[in-house]
Amino acid sequence: MKKFSLLLLAQWLSTALLAQTPHTHLPDRSIDFPDVPGYxxxxxxxxxxxxxxxxxxxxxxxxxxxxxxxxxxxxxxxxxxxxxxxxxxxxxxxxxxxxxxxxxxxxxxxxxxxxxxxxxxxxxxxxxxxxxxxxxxxxxxxxxxxxxxxxxxxxxxxxxxxxxxxxxxxxxxxxxxxxxxxxxxxxxxxxxxxxxxxxxxxxxxxxxxxxxxxxxxxxxxxxxxxxxxxxxxxxxxxxxxxxxxxxxxxxxxxxxxxxxxxxxxNTLIGREEMLLPLLKASISIERTNWLEDFRGTTEVAEVVLRNDSDAAFLLYNKSPLTFHAHDDVVMLEPHSLTTILVKPGSGVNAFTLAFTVLNAVTAPNTHPDISWQVQL
Ligand SMILES: [Zn+2]
Ligand SMILES: [Zn+2]
Missing domain, CATH: 3.20.20.140 (Metal-dependent hydrolases)
Structure with missing residues (x-):
């Protein structure tokens, strides 16, 4: 590999790593969850x-x-x-x-x-x-x-x-x-x-x-x-x-x-009708784009999830999609951004991201699901 492309690769790697590193969560003792629609x-x-x-x-x-x-x-x-x-x-x-x-x-x-x-x-x-x-x-x-x-x-x-x-x-x-x-x-x-x-x-x-x-x-x-x-x-x-x-x-x-x-x-416990709005208010998609590598735009999607709550969410992948940098469990650190690299397949620009929220409980042995339609 030429020195030039090595440098580009190093640059790309550092950008990619930075994007995937959650914001440092400063130890703040205030207990903080977002409001939900209507309440x-x-x-x-x-x-x-x-x-x-x-x-x-x-x-x-x-x-x-x-x-x-x-x-x-x-x-x-x-x-x-x-x-x-x-x-x-x-x-x-x-x-x-x-x-x-x-x-x-x-x-x-x-x-x-x-x-x-x-x-x-x-x-x-x-x-x-x-x-x-x-x-x-x-x-x-x-x-x-x-x-x-x-x-x-x-x-x-x-x-x-x-x-x-x-x-x-x-x-x-x-x-x-x-x-x-x-x-x-x-x-x-x-x-x-x-x-x-x-x-x-x-x-x-x-x-x-x-x-x-x-x-x-x-x-x-x-x-x-x-x-x-x-x-x-x-x-x-x-x-x-x-x-x-x-x-x-x-x-x-x-x-x-x-x-x-x-x-x-690190667990949220409640009826589904209250937990689902709380999860939706807590986790959102900050942005989506195609991953760039040193050759240009790829067919791997970069989905940045935003967590506005104190919970470190533990998400289990429910969709048939596979990821480029995670296995089927994704952790969303509190009050931070987490990038998931999704592989929808060649020529596919819309897909559903679906997860079970493992650290939320709506009934014994029951964890709620959360999903998003993604369009690039
Ligand atoms: Zn007592
Ligand atoms: Zn007491």
Missing amino acids: LTLTADLHQHTVFSDGEVWPTIRVAEALRDSLDVIAVTEHLEYLPHRDDIPLPDHNRAYHIEKERAEKTGLLVIPGSEITRSMPPGHANAIFITDANKIKTDKVMDAFKEAHAQGAFVFWNHPNWTAQKRDGIASLTKMHRKLIDKGYMQGIEVVNDKTYSEEALQIALDNNLTIIGTSDIHGLIDWEYQVARGGHRPVTLIFAKEKSLEAVKEALFARRTAVWFN
């Missing part, structure tokens, strides 16, 4: 503790952490019945943590929802009642009365950690008669499919079978930074709420309407 995508952590029940921090820390993570919404959910710090912190008012957090969050844009964790043995185990008006009234002797009172206050109630091994030794979430009754009476509308570092496929199935809202929370007691190794790129689990606007009323409406998804580790 804002709000990030929420609806289950947190402070020293006002069995947590280890003062309530203002929860607000500071949420602001660092750019959350839109948090709920204050102290245990009503489990108060290990009671000898040190007298608790005449179970709404106190909420009032402290609400005051600290003022003028920050962070929405704070008043709530309580109804803390009972199984069944029904633990449940969060949020959008309540007075936590004190929910502290009752009979468990059904607590749910009845929460319902009377207009609460949105979700079943916490149904897979918690302290209450369910096998870790398999299952609906009891009492849960059935709570759902039928309209006293329970949601379920935690993700709690802290656990994910329950059985809980997801219970949500789908019983029309419950899919929820994921941190249930943080210590510090978010330590629990989720935030400095090393980790993040807390959050519920993504698809709301008509950023307000408490709109969040409540969206929760009752089941418009949520959960962001957990």
Whole structure:
């Protein structure tokens, strides 16, 4: 090979490599997903503790952490019945943590929802009642009365950690008669499919079978930074709420309407009707063109995919097309561009790119598909 063409080849290689290298994703702790058509995508952590029940921090820390993570919404959910710090912190008012957090969050844009964790043995185990008006009234002797009172206050109630091994030794979430009754009476509308570092496929199935809202929370007691190794790129689990606007009323409406998804580790979990719009808003085609090599235009298509979300998408090729630089799995790094070289065949200038999104889950063992018609 002549020196001249070697130089050209080197130039082409460096350009090609640059094009395929994703933008460097600077470690940014804000949790960031795009809005979907018709709705804002709000990030929420609806289950947190402070020293006002069995947590280890003062309530203002929860607000500071949420602001660092750019959350839109948090709920204050102290245990009503489990108060290990009671000898040190007298608790005449179970709404106190909420009032402290609400005051600290003022003028920050962070929405704070008043709530309580109804803390009972199984069944029904633990449940969060949020959008309540007075936590004190929910502290009752009979468990059904607590749910009845929460319902009377207009609460949105979700079943916490149904897979918690302290209450369910096998870790398999299952609906009891009492849960059935709570759902039928309209006293329970949601379920935690993700709690802290656990994910329950059985809980997801219970949500789908019983029309419950899919929820994921941190249930943080210590510090978010330590629990989720935030400095090393980790993040807390959050519920993504698809709301008509950023307000408490709109969040409540969206929760009752089941418009949520959960962001957990690198997995998105939700009903297909919410996950598909989120995937489409997150992944788009930035541009397409024919690949140029040192001899000119080839019949290999360069498709640049854009990822506007925090997820590192894992795509599995569903089409019969083969690629020039990937096998059948393509990773889209968060907030970056990824080039796929597609071989549609000689003389073909239109094709369908189709993938299964392996790190999105719409039901146990079910991953959604995403596709694009490409025309060059
Ligand atoms: Zn709990
Ligand atoms: Zn809890």
